[in-house]
Amino acid sequence: MSYIPNLRIGLTRNTLLKNFIIGNVGNVGRKRIISFRYFANSIESSTSGAEIPAKKHAPTKEVSFTADKYTYLHRNHNFKELTQDDIRFFASILPASGLIIDNEDDLMPYNVDWMRKYRGKSRLVARPKTTKQVSQILKYCNENKLAVVPQGGNTGLVGGGVPVFDEIIINTNNLNQIRSFDPVAGTLTCDAGCILEVLDNYLAKRGYMMPLDLGAKGSCHIGGNVATNAGGLRLLRYGSLHGSVLGLEVVLPDGTILDNLSTLRKDNTGYDIKQLFIGSEGTLGIITGVSILTPSKPKAVNVAVLGVNSFQNVQNAFVTSKNKLSEILSAFEFWDSNSLKLLKAHNIQGTKFPLEDNYPFYVLVEISGSNKDHDDEKLQNFLEELLTNEIVKDGVVAQDDTQIATLWSLREGIPEACSKAGAVYKYDISIPLSVFYQMVEDIRNRLQSAGVLGEDKLVKDVIGYGHIGDGNLHLNITAKSYDPEITNLIEPYVYEWTEQHNGSISAEHGLGLMKANYLRYSKSPSMISIMKQIKQNIDPNGIMNPYKFLPAQ
Numbered sequence: 001m002s003y004i005p006n007l008r009i010g011l012t013r014n015t016l017l018k019n020f021i022i023g024n025v026g027n028v029g030r031k032r033i034i035s036f037r038y039f040a041n042s043i044e045s046s047t048s049g050a051e052i053p054a055k056k057h058a059p060t061k062e063v064s065f066t067a068d069k070y071t072y073l074h075r076n077h078n079f080k081e082l083t084q085d086d087i088r089f090f091a092s093i094l095p096a097s098g099l100i101i102d103n104e105d106d107l108m109p110y111n112v113d114w115m116r117k118y119r120g121k122s123r124l125v126a127r128p129k130t131t132k133q134v135s136q137i138l139k140y141c142n143e144n145k146l147a148v149v150p151q152g153g154n155t156g157l158v159g160g161g162v163p164v165f166d167e168i169i170i171n172t173n174n175l176n177q178i179r180s181f182d183p184v185a186g187t188l189t190c191d192a193g194c195i196l197e198v199l200d201n202y203l204a205k206r207g208y209m210m211p212l213d214l215g216a217k218g219s220c221h222i223g224g225n226v227a228t229n230a231g232g233l234r235l236l237r238y239g240s241l242h243g244s245v246l247g248l249e250v251v252l253p254d255g256t257i258l259d260n261l262s263t264l265r266k267d268n269t270g271y272d273i274k275q276l277f278i279g280s281e282g283t284l285g286i287i288t289g290v291s292i293l294t295p296s297k298p299k300a301v302n303v304a305v306l307g308v309n310s311f312q313n314v315q316n317a318f319v320t321s322k323n324k325l326s327e328i329l330s331a332f333e334f335w336d337s338n339s340l341k342l343l344k345a346h347n348i349q350g351t352k353f354p355l356e357d358n359y360p361f362y363v364l365v366e367i368s369g370s371n372k373d374h375d376d377e378k379l380q381n382f383l384e385e386l387l388t389n390e391i392v393k394d395g396v397v398a399q400d401d402t403q404i405a406t407l408w409s410l411r412e413g414i415p416e417a418c419s420k421a422g423a424v425y426k427y428d429i430s431i432p433l434s435v436f437y438q439m440v441e442d443i444r445n446r447l448q449s450a451g452v453l454g455e456d457k458l459v460k461d462v463i464g465y466g467h468i469g470d471g472n473l474h475l476n477i478t479a480k481s482y483d484p485e486i487t488n489l490i491e492p493y494v495y496e497w498t499e500q501h502n503g504s505i506s507a508e509h510g511l512g513l514m515k516a517n518y519l520r521y522s523k524s525p526s527m528i529s530i531m532k533q534i535k536q537n538i539d540p541n542g543i544m545n546p547y548k549f550l551p552a553q
């Protein structure tokens with residue numbers, strides 16, 4: 001096998017294949033792509049994934065208060081303000097290390113969200129260690145009408161995990177024990193505050209993995225993942241948490257501990273109550289325990305990044321991947337050239353991009369299987385078909401785990417690069433693939449026509465990336481600052497556009513504060529009415545994460 005640069009092969013007329021290794025196969029001397037080029041030596045390896053501990057994004061006092069910025073919000077005066085009696089109560093339940101009270105600097109990382117877009121004014125963070133403590137705290141808050149915000153890793157992107165006014169923050173940092181793991185069934189039971197990556201590392205040693213993965217894995221909690229019904233990078237393969245979560249332990253606002261921590265895969269005895277809490281974003285109760293079905297860790301993983309000339313060909317590559325890779329396809333992600341530009345400008349992990357030329361679009365394809373030889377053969381056939389049909393122009397295949405992590409870091413680094421660019425307006429929508437990228441272009445044109453898009457203008461860039469395999473676009477608009485003029489140009493336009501194309505205004509990030517008032521674009525009046533009835537029934541005092549999730553009217 002030899003590396004022949006700039007070779008044109010018979011399979012694809014006029015296609016310059018800079019990065020492929022070509023060799024003779026079979027006894028007829030036919031030229032075949034043996035594999036993509038190895039990474040160049042100059043490409044640094046990266047750490048696994050984009051670890052984003054909240055501390056790295058230490059919020060500053062420059063972030064303005066949500067209540068000042070969004071003047072339509074008014075504090076609900078039915079809620080009590082924190083008193084010394086309340087503080088004495090919390091101190092009787094939790095040790096000093098489990099409480100932060102009236103210290104602005106210490107409270108700051110809990111009051112400000114990851115994007116530094118929302119900032120609350122909470123005076124108290126409670127960090128219980130046990131379910132019983134959560135129950136005692138919630139019971140007290142409910143009886144005294146003290147509003148609360150459940151908080152996990154605070155990596156949410158819709159302002160759901162931080163207070164709007166002076167709500168008490170109940171953070172799950174200290175609820176971090178793995179309770180049990182069944183190595184035969186693959187069922188894991190743990191506290192809600194366990195960090196996703198910690199769980200994944202624990203399982204890896206036992207031959208299993210978490211069924212979800214996201215760029216925030218180094219900080220987000222499994223309880224937060226369940227509360228937001230997080231999707232992430234491998235939903236395509238392992239499905240949503242509505243399928244993999246087997247049971248939950250939840251503390252209701254009145255302090256009742258709902259023990260639904262089953263590890264059974266089949267249980268048809270009544271309403272499936274846990275489903276209500278998956279994606280409820282802290283509005284119905286606090287999740288304290290999770291049991292989840294974990295898949296076996298694949299023996300063979302391959303990752304390729306490909307350069308593509310048109311969005312039509314991104315779709316063609318996806319269809320080809322389903323045909324050729326079917327059951328071993330585990331991720332199909334995409335980003336546009338503007339995303340790459342941003343990634344290079346804010347190169348967080350020092351990664352050099354492995355493709356020499358620029359392309360309008362890039363896709364990352366991951367396959368995970370149990371037999372390396374079979375998988376390599378399938379990947380080979382897949383890549384050959386892409387090249388034969390001139391669907392991709394260039395690409396690389398990772399040769400080891402370090403290179404796999406490096407290729408993934410290109411995709412996972414985009415949200416962080418956006419946040420480094422200044423203020424970022426994030427939209428997370430589900431739309432049919434046929435109009436997927438049209439959304440990005442329409443917004444770009446709209447901002448251009450309004451004269452606000454450009455290097456020295458209010459809006460710096462409009463980028464698109466996301467989970468092609470799930471029809472989930474992340475539209476990010478980077479700006480100098482959060483400005484009402486920009487907001488008014490984007491909203492509700494982006495939601496109307498989504499509704500017109502039969503999409504969802506929240507594919508995976510949830511509603512939080514950002515989208516509560518736009519719910520009507522994705523849910524009918526009767527659906528919203530039922531949601532309100534459920535909320536009223538479980539949380540009659542409305543103390544759980546107020547002002548969010550459901551529209552005010």
Ligand SMILES: Cc1cc2nc3c(=O)[nH]c(=O)nc-3n(C[C@H](O)[C@H](O)[C@H](O)COP(=O)(O)OP(=O)(O)OC[C@H]3O[C@@H](n4cnc5c(N)ncnc54)[C@H](O)[C@@H]3O)c2cc1C
Nearest residue numbers: 152153154155156160161215221223224225231232282287
């Ligand atoms: C770099 C980056 C990449 C991301 N990638 C993805 C992605 O690919 N897919 C995706 O879906 N999301 C993604 N996110 C968003 C975010 O990471 C997820 O929403 C995650 O599930 C939030 O978990 P958390 O523990 O940080 O929750 P938080 O941000 O603390 O809270 C989120 C919401 O859940 C509620 N909540 C938290 N814990 C509990 C609990 N124990 N009980 C009840 N309610 C609770 C909060 O009140 C809030 O409404 C990303 C975020 C970042 C910063």
